[in-house]
Amino acid sequence: MIRLSFSPETNSLLVKISLKDNTVNLYQRACCIFSSESELLQIWDFSGQTSQFVMNEIINLPNISSGKPGKETLLELHVNGFFVTTTETNERSAELSRTENSLGKSQVKTNGSSDNLSLMLTDASPSGSGYRGIGLLGLTGLQNLGNTCFMNSAIQCLVHTPQLVDYFLGDYQKDINYKNPLGMNGELALAFGELLRKLWAPGAVPVAPRMFKCKLAKFAPQFSGYNQHDSQEFLAFLLDGLHEDLNRVKCKPYIEAKDAEGCPDEEVADEYWRNHLARNDSIIVDVCQGQYRSTLVCPVCKKVSVTFDPFMYVTLPLPSTTMRTMTLTVFSTDGIMLPTPFTIAVPKCGRLKDLIDTLSVACSLRNDETLLVAEIYKNQIFRLLDEPSDSLALIRDDDKLVAYRLPKVSETYPLVVFLHQQVERSYSFGVVASNWKPFGVPLVARIQDLSSGSEIRNQFLKLLCPFLMPVEDVVNDYDGNETGNTVNENSKMEDIVSPLVSDSDVGSDSGAENDFRLNTDFKFYLINKLEPLEIKMNKPVSISRFTKKFDVSVHWSEKMMEKYDTCLLSSLPEVFKPQLFTRRPQESISLNKCLEGFLQEEPLGPDDMWYCPRCKKPRQANKKLDLWRLPEILVIHLKRFSYNRFFKNKLETFVDFPIHDLNLSNYISHIDSQLSNCYQLYAISNHYGGMGGGHYTAFVDHGHSRWFEFDDDKVFAVSEDRIKSSAAYVLFYRRVREA
Template identity: 40%
Template sequence: MAEGGAADLETQRTDVAALLKTALRKGDTWYLVDSRWFKQWKKYVGFDSWDKYQMGDQNVYPGPIDNSGLLKDGDSQSLKEHLIDELDYILLPTEGWNRLVSWYTLMEGQEPIARKVVEQGMFVKHCKVEVYLTELKLCENGNMNNVVTRRFSKADTIDTIEKEIRKIFNIPGEKETRLWNKYMSNTFEPLNKPDSTIQDAGLYQGQVLVIEQKNEDGTWPRGPSTPKSPGASNFSTLPKISPSLSNNYNNMNNRNVKNSNYCLPSYTAYKNYDYSEPGRHNEQPGLCGLSNLGNTCFMNSAIQCLSNTPPLTEYFLNDKYQEELNFDNPLGMRGEIAKSYAELIKQMWSGKYSYVTPRAFKTQVGRFAPQFSGYQQQDCQELLAFLLDGLHEDLNRIRKKPYIQLKDADGRPDKVVAEEAWENHLKRNDSIIVDIFHGLFKSTLVCPECAKISVTFDPFCYLTLPLPMKKERTLEVYLVRMDPLAKPMQYKVVVPKIGNILDLCTALSALSGVAADKMIVTDIYNHRFHRIFGMDENLSSIMERDDIYVFEIAINRTEDTEQVIIPVCLREKCRHTSYSHSGSSLFGQPFLIAVPRNNTEDKLYNLLLLRMCRYVKTCTESEDTEGSLHCCKDHGINGNGPNGIHEEGSPSEMETDEQDDESSQDQELPSENENSQSEDSVGGDNDSENGLCTEDTCKGQTLMGHKKRLFTFQFNNLGNTDINYIKDDTRHIRFDDRQPRLDERSFLALDWDPELKKRYFDDSAAEDFEKHESVEYKPPKKPFVKLKDCIELFTTKEKLGAEDPWYCPNCKEHQQATKKLDLWSLPPVLVVHLKRFSYSRYMRDKLDTLVDFPINDLDMSEFLINPNAGPCRYNLIAVSNHYGGMGGGHYTAFAKNKDDGIWYYFDDSSVSSGCEDQIVLYIGSHK
């Protein structure tokens, strides 16, 4: 067993590795762990082969589990938005979490981030950890201004919510209550089935739930619950309930409600209702907003685009879909998606409502596509693709799909092969979606080895066009100058997206004036160097949330032979070692320092003290006694000035000089062939040398002897024997003649006594920094790219990647063939999707390129290679817009109403007149 009761590192590694493979089971609890802490733990236990050299080293000990990087600032419960599994956090099952906590504890003041495993899907069910909970607003009927927010799993039941509300508002257990779901300003729905889950009840993010207590006379403050006829539409509107009920409502309440779905005290069956807001006057058909159910703007935008596609909407409004519903298609959804969509479209085009709440539709989508079942932001195009495919299969006129053997062209004319491909497609796929949205690609593959040419024709439902890749990205970095009195400066630099660290240094040099070859780039995390970069390393390894510090160094790290660059970390000696195996914990910001290769302990101590003089507190004049440390004003360390340091160490606080000298002189250094993972203390006291101060630098001032130092220091070689030094009896330090390999594994640790740190180390000053004007700089607007440029890029020949090769039937091997796509035939309604989002192992990004496209007369004829295609022109009818960054932002839509030909702007439940100049293309529909 390791120190502190923790299992040995090999056991930790094997146990957690096995538990990471635990299968998800509905109802189980899993825990989030910040990926940065987890990576540090993996180093400490040698989890991966490349971390074996650091295994067990005390200076990579991760300390208590720290999840602060996952939480919103100032909120110990709310997760930051848009966190990604494995990139931002690791999921551990309960047993794995409990073991880690028993070995390392949890950071003081933090709570475990526990999440339930929920089941998604209708036919093909799969389990998923529900990372983001549903936030509900809870209040009492008598005081709706007093709102309390709580988070629930969508697997929690209505009964669980009611118990929580009772607890919050101290409602006695014998008091009879009922629960209401409050919509908009004054619309309420009874929640009358305790076993129904949040997901089944259709509760969404930010929903207001009201609890009502029964009066002493047996009546309810809100009056009796509202019944609804069993045959009524899911989109009908409940009366706006108030203490003074209308005559109609009272008459409705007097009906026999034994068989009603609204008998609240007996908790009868729950129905999933949608609500609509009646217009004050007759509304223009189609000008109907969609309520946001919590991050569902992506769905609303897609629906508005399809709703304003005339041939599809007329098909549903005229009930033609009912004749073609396919309930037996194994690839379909038993007609449920088509029927639910039809109901929604009829409500939107009825002219009765200014907006509707599409809960029933979203529930159906979530049942068949679990990725859309929650209330996290999703991609509008992915929802649109699912919806078009779902409608197609639900309305497929082919009841039994025949098996078709696909053929290669084998030199046959394109016209023959294309007609054959389309006929084969129609034998299996024939629906209103095919009629309106399907076209044909020509795909040409050429083998690089045998020159085999393969030609196929493939149907498509939408045209996904690439955008010119963004060539630059913006990084925020902190520059730490050599001047010890200068605060770190925050800069915003523009660097090549596919660049290296040298590019970062060059860009920073242009802003700061510091030479690029005098910079060292680091990633600081948890008070240590998480990574020290080489100039040739890729910028793609820097993530958006990394704290990048660039240090100005006076020497050239590859050429200077007289000085050596040392990473320095600050440690505080712990009186209790429950948080650290080494009896110390890291604090503050680490730094780099260049020191002479020939040195003494006193000189090195004074160099380190000088480097920290900006945030090492001074003594007062009354403290300036014989024990004070004095240094020249030019260096910022002066016992009589603002940076004078006085120590009042006593035997009770720290060891005596004699003890320090004895322990330091008796310590032996390891040779190069001995274990290199060592800590060698070289911080003993010595009063015989004056360190940095000389006659020239002190200008007549004196450096008086001091009884104790503020800190001792230890060299830590973590698998790197290049940082070697020789210390003789005179306390002289000689570093190895070779320039050490600079990385995060080897550093100099400065160990502070807690009392001295509290007295002399200014934490606030150490964290202080300034902002360069570049941080506030907003780059100029990017130039437009024409839509035709994107189409040309789409039809450009490309080489397949190594991860996506093509199997050549001649070579009988997978080859990185060249591939070219061409347009052969286009559909009546063309859906264009601009591929704005890009992904990599380390990055998520949105391409913000502006696209210039015609509102009318988009001529696609020049891109059709079918000689018999004829003219092909389109007019824009709808656009899905996306504002903001990847994983977040907001979706809206522009669409042209089919009845009046006017453009309108759809922003969730709001509908307003639109302007063509405001349209920003993400997904466009052309007719």
């Protein structure tokens, strides 16, 4: 009796020969079957598909005495010299090293025992000509049809799940539920089964999954077209769709939920699970589904509600492990201090209030002062950050922020924003064209008296005082002339150090002369919706008394550009900018920390209220999740992507996950002595890149810790120490027996 089977879990072909009171001629008969010159060796799977391999030489067997009655003797098959020793006689197996097409030259090797024979199969032509080895079963890539790497990555993880390989290589069609209204008429399961068989066919070339994608788009329009998608979202849909298509329950019974208050959790959990299986029975439930215990506590009446719900995968949050570093530039309005950058550390999940409190300490803010934070973009205030509850996640690393120190007593006065303009000249065909171009960081102040334009000018000159160039530098610019005469330094210094002279100090009859002098100084324009309105020094500013903020455009003359250090006014650092040739420190966190964060108690959000049956009102209850029943295949989704109404973000946190020894005994609330809580990693779906664009690949363990990377149609071996990275997105674990 010969039984030939393929084990996808170990990637080996086992040839078992039962030896029951038979003599040595049994060995000869068996080897003739596998080594006939005229016949093909046929390997059949349960579905009836045939793969054929040729053995060229008759194997001459030694005269081995008969084995012990009732024992099962194994022939150990090896290819290309790859040999794995085994210890148990009745479970001895050999692994076929997977290469590419037909079997090569055969040799016999004995293990030295009377009832065991090891058959070594080697390549007939090491140089590559002639025969090649048996195909690397399962190491087949998927072609990218256009941004379908998300689909390819998830599929490769699933088609290397041992239980699913056994199932879809078998007679799975008998389980298809064509009448399930929640299913896809069996079409999704048939398309997936056909795709899996192509990927596991001997000698397969990269497969183009067009038919599968067509079926996917038919039942999930969100995945139609060729846009980028999330591999975890695709995986969730595929698992649910396969379950419904393969649900063995043709008519789901109606089961009324009972009030189990006061009953032991074990009894309640078992009843929930029985009720679930009564309506849901498929290979997906058998392999991938576990059970949560969900506990809700009303914050008012302390009502406790316990339910037990099935899960297909576990989504773990990535808690922030470090503070966020941010750099802001503080501008003073007292006319004394220069702008000063401050680098502070704030919580990543913090609010604007946390930033202001930390920055106030860093810049020694006085009790009579307050900070106004603004984002600068293209030399303008893009937005004022004036809501203390705003999330700091809204601030990006490449933003440029300033904080203006303002006196508290002036908070009721209107805020004036000074925007700087300078002349820019361009030359075209010998013609000189001039236009005004914005530059520098806006300056702000609060003004009480708007009786004349001179008040605005005086306030602006006060803000500019810290930017005055050193006197000796400016004087040197005017030293000497063509005749060697020296400029009157006293008059020049007076002009430099006395920019605060107010028009009120000049007689009213000299207003025209003063305006002429200001043409070589600064010109001020009130910005409104229609067109800029020039501000006259000796006339009131036309601002409504209800105005809280207005903008003033300041035109700088070339003389003033030389008098002030505009470089100090223009340099503004980003919130965070890595140093040259250095990388930002990578966050690292263990998978255990992620599990602890997932299982900790937390209040429900205001948009996710729980209706308390005792209070008869929606309540923001406290929720606690516990792992109660673990599946054979545990899928862990690392929540790297976060979304809100403003923007999307990806966390590049490095998660240190175990490969061989994930023990969940400390995280499961219900211990079943018959089941192991130890898991081993066998596949990873990776995402590289950011939110705007990225790429998915997969790592797969093909048995005995031999890892391969699946990058669409490319498949190549990788070392185990390479599979841990910050790109790991979805982890696939299988249950193993505890040591």
